[in-house]
Amino acid sequence: MKVRHYILLVLVLFTGTLFAADIRFTASVSKTEVGTGEPFEITFSVNANIERFGAPAFNGFQVVSGPNQSSSMTSINGNTSMSMSLSYDLVGVKEGEYTIGPATIVAGGKTYHSNAVKIKVVKGRAVQQNTQSPSAGGNAPAVSSAPSADLSKSLFIKAVASKTNVYQGEQITVSYKLYTSVNLVDNALDKLPDFNGFWSQEIKNNSQRVDWTIENYKGVSYHVATLKQIILFPERSGNLVLDPLSMTFLVRRAVASNDIFDQMFGGGSYQDEKYKASSAPVTIHVKPLPENGKPADFQGAVGTFAIQTAVDKSSLKANEALNYTVKVTGAGNLKLLNAPKMNFPEGMEKYDPKVTDNILESEKGVTGSREYKFLLIPRKEGNYTIAPMKFSYFNPATQRYMSLSSEPYTIKVAKGDPGTNVTAFSGANEQEANLLKKDIAGIKTGAPDLYKDEEAFYGSVGYWLLILIGPLAFIGARLFRKQQAENNKDQVKLKWKNANKIAAKHLAIAGKQLQAGDKKAFYEAVYKGLYGYLSDKLNISAADLNQQNIAEQLQLRQVDAVLISRLTDTLNLCEMARYAPVTGISEQEVFDKARSIINDIETHA
Structure with a gap:
């Protein structure tokens, strides 16, 4: 034992x-x-x-x-x-x-x-x-000095956006450039932009040297260096503002000398002066994606794309594995794509796809490919047809939705070998475990563990108590199980009743994080609380849990449109705050707003 x-x-x-x-x-x-x-x-x-x-x-x-x-x-x-x-x-x-x-x-x-x-x-x-300046990475240009009052015209940072009018999800590139016509000794970064409302990806420069160029701006020649380049994808519509990038520079200026020899031979002293510079805010006008012509299978892809599909086998035996590969190539929000929704034939077991990225970030944006490899196992013999994979995206250049479709595949499955009812491979998951549980347990061999009872124990009070414990425990378990089955008979109703408790649990966690000052954890808890509550309250599965389905279900329950709008705004705010700081509203206001929304839905739904 x-x-x-x-x-x-x-x-x-x-x-x-x-x-x-x-x-x-x-x-x-x-x-x-x-x-x-x-x-x-x-x-x-x-x-x-x-x-x-x-x-x-x-x-x-x-x-x-x-x-x-x-x-x-x-x-x-x-x-x-x-x-x-x-x-x-x-x-x-x-x-x-x-x-x-x-x-x-x-x-x-x-x-x-x-x-x-x-x-x-x-x-x-x-x-x-102790130098992290453009002048340290490359040869700083030799330029003339300027009076302190004119530094704003001689040294400034400019944010240059590739586009200022875009659609939601359309990629843009923002370059922060330094313009100077004075000597720079050193600099320090004060503040990076927050990119509130955008998904961001920095374009990395592996070279420590900074390339200086000469650019004519408003009739004046400047030495120009690119400080930072960012690829941005707007996550919501409206007017989004790019916050300033701020730096402090140490400027070296020549000082006139009273020494006659310095004046004759070009000598003299100099003076170092600190100067703060910030880029001007840039407003990006983001248009929502049009509803007219939106395909039913659209999942948010914005850009220009092409698809390829392939199978590594067209004939195999039952319980053998084959790979179905979907490759999406192009330019756009590749990193934000969701796995394609595939409807494989019944009797063909599907496992979660392996995702492989081959993506390049450059001044032209995000380009490359994302590959999804599905592992499939047919469990019965016969001919299977894998239906064409459908993929749709929005092309900002043509302002139209495009729909792509792959070719179908016919898979011939022969009868499997005896004893191959379970296919083993690396990365087994819960489905495999469930199959293994159905197998017949092995026969136990060897001598059993036998114990001799004490003779004095037979017939005693303890003996009869032990005899009675078994039947009593069995009866109690049956009654308890019957009661539990009765309570859990209607799972939808059970989840509906417990939705408010689950939301209260997450909001309690959010309240603790709010007191602790952890903003990211606070928004994460509010986000989970709202979505978990809505999933149970409206009986929406996790796979179909999105704002459109939520709004439709609330409308069916005759919930006020103003309340639905408040809920959508709060969900967008929490989603955005999980990845970037938000401004204009306090965490306490968000907390009170989420709690009020749940209470109002409980009242009306």
């Missing part, structure tokens, strides 16, 4: 380890050996939505840029997954072997640590420390 207890304990511990491994937080570097002055990138990646991030100390290195954040959200078969990466561009200052310690994150209330990485720095070129 003790052996069984030990086995059970090991299984419990092993199961706990599997659940703990759901969140993966890793650190990686582009190079493990660099020369002094040679830039490299360190990236911290996590497959979950994080509440806090703590960077390690980069001792022995100079931070050139960062943190550069990239995030994506993928919904596959109703399961939404979040992935995020934060990267820094570093430069080795001194020779030696260095260890960059683990970074830390907080996700789901738990703290996780990444792995440490080792970097070897060998002799390269000299590095100017």
